[in-house]
Amino acid sequence: MDIFxxxxxxxxxxxxxxVRWFIIAIILGLGFILKAKYFGQWGTGFGENFALAYLKMGILGLMAFSYNFFFWLFMRRLGRKPLEKISERALSIMSILQIVPDQLICTLVYYNTGTVDSMSFVYYFISVFLASSIYKTRGIILTGLLSGFLCTxxxxxxxxGLIPHFNTYQGVTLFGSPYVTRGKIITFIFYISVMTFAAAFLSNLIRSREKKLRQERDKVTEQSQVLTVQTQELTKTKDYLHEALTKSDAARVEIEKTKTELEKANLELQAKLRELEKYGQVTTGRELKMMELKEKIKTLEKRIEELEK
Structure with missing residues (x-):
């Protein structure tokens, strides 16, 4: 059983x-109204003992209220836990307990309202309908079988004659007629079978839609995860590009700085070169002059030597 x-x-x-709170209130309210004295013969059930009738209805209502309150309290405490820590066994037991006590209460209500003279067997249909919300097909069928077993x-x-019959309506009873009893059993089995089939069909229909929705949810979740990974990769790429751009800007600044320094050094070299050229021109002219003077000196020395001879 997954989280979903x-x-x-x-x-x-x-x-x-x-829903059970509402059903308990409706059944008790209907019972008290039908047992009221101003309804004439409707109020003469349970041997014309109205106090006993109200007492039995009160006991049945208190029983239903008590176990429903226990269920509410248990689920409230269970709801405070994270879904991962909730036991599957606890949920399975609670699911079973949602139907079995209701079936037993329905049987007691059906018995105390006259069984063969009563229409209270319709309460079994409510339990089958409720079972379709928590059980799969097998659970719904078992609920229908339990209803049929208890009622029949x-x-x-x-x-x-193993248990006494309560005559709900004074002077009017269908109890004791084999045809009526047989007809009640056959009719109930037919109705509960139809109800069970309809509940199972609707449950399967709802569960198939839930399955499709779950598949769509898983697909969307998977796509979301893919988009998350892609977003993370794009973020990493953006950070890498930003870092590379930052380094590129730093390198460009260094290049500009180096270029400026090279230009400055070039200007300095050009200035020194010009100075060297000027110096070269000066020194070259002086050397030429000295060479001319040396030539003149040599010429004069030769003439002096000639004159001495």
Missing amino acids: EKQQRIESINGIIK TLLIIEYQ
């Missing part, structure tokens, strides 16, 4: 707990 399935299971259980077993053992 845990989240879905927790939301489904919390939803069932909220109750009708059979009551018909056989």
